[in-house]
Amino acid sequence: MCGIVAYIGQREAYPILIKGLQRLEYRGYDSAGVALLNGGMHIYKRQGKVSDLIAYTEGKDKTGQVGIGHTRWATHGQPNHINAHPHCSGNGHLNLVHNGIIENYSLLKKALEKLGHTFESETDTEVLVHLIEELQSRDSLTLEEAVRVALSRVIGAYAIVVIDEREPGKLVAARKGSPLVLGIGDDEFLVASDATPIIEHTKRVVYLNDEEIAVLSKDGYMQIKTIGNEVQTPYIQELTLEIERLEKGGYDHFMLKEIHEQTTTIADCMRGRLNATEGWIRLGGVEEFQNRFMKAERMIIIGCGTSWHAGLVAEYLFEDLARIPVEVEYASEFRYRNPIIRESDVIIALSQSGETADTLAAIELAREKGALVYGVVNVVGSSISRLTDAGSYIHAGPEIGVASTKAFTGQVTLLTMMALQLAHSRGTISESYYQRLLTELENIPHKVARVLECEPQIQYIAQEIQDSHNALYLGRGFNFPVALEGALKLKEISYIHAEGYPAAEMKHGPIALIDENMPVIVTATNRNAYDKIVSNIQEVKARKGKVIAIVSEGEKAISEMADYTIEIPETEDPLAPLLSVIPLQLLSYYIAVGRGCNVDQPRNLAKSVTVE
Numbered sequence: 001m002c003g004i005v006a007y008i009g010q011r012e013a014y015p016i017l018i019k020g021l022q023r024l025e026y027r028g029y030d031s032a033g034v035a036l037l038n039g040g041m042h043i044y045k046r047q048g049k050v051s052d053l054i055a056y057t058e059g060k061d062k063t064g065q066v067g068i069g070h071t072r073w074a075t076h077g078q079p080n081h082i083n084a085h086p087h088c089s090g091n092g093h094l095n096l097v098h099n100g101i102i103e104n105y106s107l108l109k110k111a112l113e114k115l116g117h118t119f120e121s122e123t124d125t126e127v128l129v130h131l132i133e134e135l136q137s138r139d140s141l142t143l144e145e146a147v148r149v150a151l152s153r154v155i156g157a158y159a160i161v162v163i164d165e166r167e168p169g170k171l172v173a174a175r176k177g178s179p180l181v182l183g184i185g186d187d188e189f190l191v192a193s194d195a196t197p198i199i200e201h202t203k204r205v206v207y208l209n210d211e212e213i214a215v216l217s218k219d220g221y222m223q224i225k226t227i228g229n230e231v232q233t234p235y236i237q238e239l240t241l242e243i244e245r246l247e248k249g250g251y252d253h254f255m256l257k258e259i260h261e262q263t264t265t266i267a268d269c270m271r272g273r274l275n276a277t278e279g280w281i282r283l284g285g286v287e288e289f290q291n292r293f294m295k296a297e298r299m300i301i302i303g304c305g306t307s308w309h310a311g312l313v314a315e316y317l318f319e320d321l322a323r324i325p326v327e328v329e330y331a332s333e334f335r336y337r338n339p340i341i342r343e344s345d346v347i348i349a350l351s352q353s354g355e356t357a358d359t360l361a362a363i364e365l366a367r368e369k370g371a372l373v374y375g376v377v378n379v380v381g382s383s384i385s386r387l388t389d390a391g392s393y394i395h396a397g398p399e400i401g402v403a404s405t406k407a408f409t410g411q412v413t414l415l416t417m418m419a420l421q422l423a424h425s426r427g428t429i430s431e432s433y434y435q436r437l438l439t440e441l442e443n444i445p446h447k448v449a450r451v452l453e454c455e456p457q458i459q460y461i462a463q464e465i466q467d468s469h470n471a472l473y474l475g476r477g478f479n480f481p482v483a484l485e486g487a488l489k490l491k492e493i494s495y496i497h498a499e500g501y502p503a504a505e506m507k508h509g510p511i512a513l514i515d516e517n518m519p520v521i522v523t524a525t526n527r528n529a530y531d532k533i534v535s536n537i538q539e540v541k542a543r544k545g546k547v548i549a550i551v552s553e554g555e556k557a558i559s560e561m562a563d564y565t566i567e568i569p570e571t572e573d574p575l576a577p578l579l580s581v582i583p584l585q586l587l588s589y590y591i592a593v594g595r596g597c598n599v600d601q602p603r604n605l606a607k608s609v610t611v612e
């Protein structure tokens, strides 16, 4: 949430900042702004997208080799240009960009007001920059010292970058709870919320740790200290990300590209970890903590949104295959409900971004109680990947469309491998079933390619139902979480109200909603409980509901009843979500496009939810 980018070096900062902000726009697009140092300070900010900022700065002085930029997802105060970042100190010398929330800002604000400070915006950020100013002038502190002292008074989460026109050759950056990456180039530094604005300039990066402050100078000097004033030795890492993966590659939207990428991302997730011919699955982190996994009396899976849905699929997988009891929790509920966590529990934290604030807080809680915390994360080097005891990356590559697609199938693939590895070690499935599932899993990317062949048909169905006001998604067993995920995809990008339900549960309430205007999307690939789902569809048809059924190739009974049928290749039930979710992703995508919605940047959403 909110994207930060900063530059200091020998080149013009503005184009670097703007390109960086465009890469970070998935983190928020309520407003955007830059501050450039060139003798004095030039500050430009605008409500709306980075493109609005570009239009606004047309013909204005954008020179300067030091600058900071921000794209905002509003927390405190409306998304207008007064609340847009950067925020300026009262004396006009300092400018600051911030991602996170200063929880004690109103107390600090009152204290500063008593000292004569006045504020223009409603933001917590403006309070922080005034506090730094106050400390500088009251105690004659350098910028770096004033930032350090100010941050020791702040409660909450922050990633910040500050510049001071009186110390023009310097950037000061700091983080706690919100991510910040430093890029080290030749005689230049970049700072950003993630590596995407940095990658085209340098591959050498330092991930700043919580409560660390970096001072970066125009002459190539870098120092990192803790808020407690201890000098740290930076750990410089080499990025492996390729720039092409950040482009749309000929697709109209990132979301469509990412849906199509699933043929390769699922294969990438399995690469080097599964060999069906030789009959093995090896996840390094699971092997390392084999003992803890074998003795686990319970698994608790935590996540938010789509990641939570992947966790629900894993509940079916771990219980069915490995016979381990599983609880799946929303991270935001788990952290605040005084949960019972035992040392014998294994906690699996699921997150695409690796930065979700609620998931991070839940992990901290679980670690305090002595449980093993295993992260399943996409973004390499993210906060969750560094906070967990062990983990596996899903290797889906950058997911830029705000609606998660390939990360979901990456998470499910990884969790399927994990369940199979544990089931095999624990002897809870037969050798022949294990081998069958391995072979089938290895073959899933080919089947995904065949599912994608349904795209024109899905496009047609999307046109037929795109004007609906509501939609109901149904599924049973492994396909129940898929129904939830389908409904979430539709809601977030097309703004159509949608609900996901277990098919049999429909008659306990939602059936009252069904009439000829209600599309009911039923994921019915199950071999298990097939007859039951046929009956559920009959119940919908009896109320004139419009049925869109996703079935396995060659299926007859449902196809005859449904208004529209999408056939996908048959697979084993535990692997069904990897195929059945894809038509639902495409359906949401084409409905949203048909309704003229901004698919990659839906209103009010941000990709990385770094606030509670």
Ligand code: F6R
Pocket (backbone or CB within 6 Å): 303, 304, 305, 306, 307, 308, 350, 351, 352, 353, 354, 355, 356, 359, 402, 403, 404, 405, 488, 489, 492, 607, 608, 609
């Ligand atoms: C939905 C979506 C969100 C995220 C959720 C968790 O398409 O993208 O619901 O799944 O915000 O994010 P991560 O997985 O980054 O922790």
